[in-house]
Amino acid sequence: MICATVLAEAPKDLERALQSPARCIEARLDPYRGDWRAASELLAKLAQSKVVIATIRSKEEGGLFRGGEEERLGAYLRALEAGPQYVDVELNSEIKEEVVKAKGTSKIILSVHDFSGTPPLATLKSWADAAVGAGADVVKIATTARSWEDNFALLSLIGSAQKPTVAFAMGPLGLLSRVFAPLMGAPFTYAALDKPAAPGQLPYGAMEAIYASLGLYSDLKSLGEMRIALDAVDTALMHLLKLRLAICRDMGRLKKSMGLPIYDDVRETEVLKRAGDFRQLFDLVVQMCKAVQVAVEP
Missing domain, CATH: 3.20.20.70 (Aldolase class I)
Structure with missing residues (x-):
């Protein structure tokens, strides 16, 4: 626990x-x-x-x-x-x-x-x-x-x-x-x-991500166990999304300091292609990360 x-x-x-x-x-x-x-x-x-x-x-x-x-x-x-x-x-x-x-x-x-x-x-x-x-x-x-x-x-x-x-x-x-x-x-x-x-x-979310990756939330038998597992996975996802946004924030700051454009259509296409069945979800994540990069101060 x-x-x-x-x-x-x-x-x-x-x-x-x-x-x-x-x-x-x-x-x-x-x-x-x-x-x-x-x-x-x-x-x-x-x-x-x-x-x-x-x-x-x-x-x-x-x-x-x-x-x-x-x-x-x-x-x-x-x-x-x-x-x-x-x-x-x-x-x-x-x-x-x-x-x-x-x-x-x-x-x-x-x-x-x-x-x-x-x-x-x-x-x-x-x-x-x-x-x-x-x-x-x-x-x-x-x-x-x-x-x-x-x-x-x-x-x-x-x-x-x-x-x-x-x-x-x-x-x-x-x-x-x-x-x-x-x-x-x-x-x-x-x-x-x-x-x-x-x-x-x-962080709590990082620990949940580790244990979820190790398979601790597999072979579940009851609805209660499944809900606990979902809460753990949701916590892990939120931790990783926060980490992604933090990296994007640093990336935006670096791009502005180097005079590079925020948007990279080729890179965005690659990310969405890799997302496969999760393309719609990742499209939202990418838009959030682009907004963070635009808003950051150089």
Whole structure:
């Protein structure tokens, strides 16, 4: 499952998450500056229709929370009142025991984030064991990849711990583990609903495009499964269309700087010919891209 992360600075960010096709939302509440009553109401609505992970990430592990630990504990307790399916708190935080005691029906994710690198496998395993011992329902370990081999160390944790484990590497070299973690048994991986919340986090649409291309949405049996697949494919298509428009925008800027004409009838004919049965659709896409090129400033 792809969990779309939203950095919730205001209620409108949670509203956008509610309207998104993502089935799982990580509500990062550490940057939140709005009315907590509004946040609690929106979290409750999210939890009624989606899987929700409520997180108030500490500054020490990459978060944006400005207050002290007592204040952060209060924020966690307010988040728990909304009934999220999961609450993520750091294994090394001072408040983890209080959060675990107050979890109610929510499951606890105890997490470790290392932005300096990836320690030896023995250390990674000791973190996982410590999280299980501290009351984790799910273990999450995210380190920073300095080599491709770091991905394999993290992925080897999945299935080896006593509890469900999410393990992946951050940064450009960690992309492999982000994609393969759920394929190897992790309950979820993370993607950005809007702007990335961690180094190397891909857009939600990009992740859906990857999994759709890998055939995850084939052999569907029920109408519900098919609708979920369609939502995923639609999200992937919109991501790719936005990417195409961005490239066309840069192309228009380059053409104008070189004094070249925006329209290229030969190129357009080639694109539409390749489109085959999708010619009518691609004709609309081409017109949109031409309009973007015309409007761009050189």
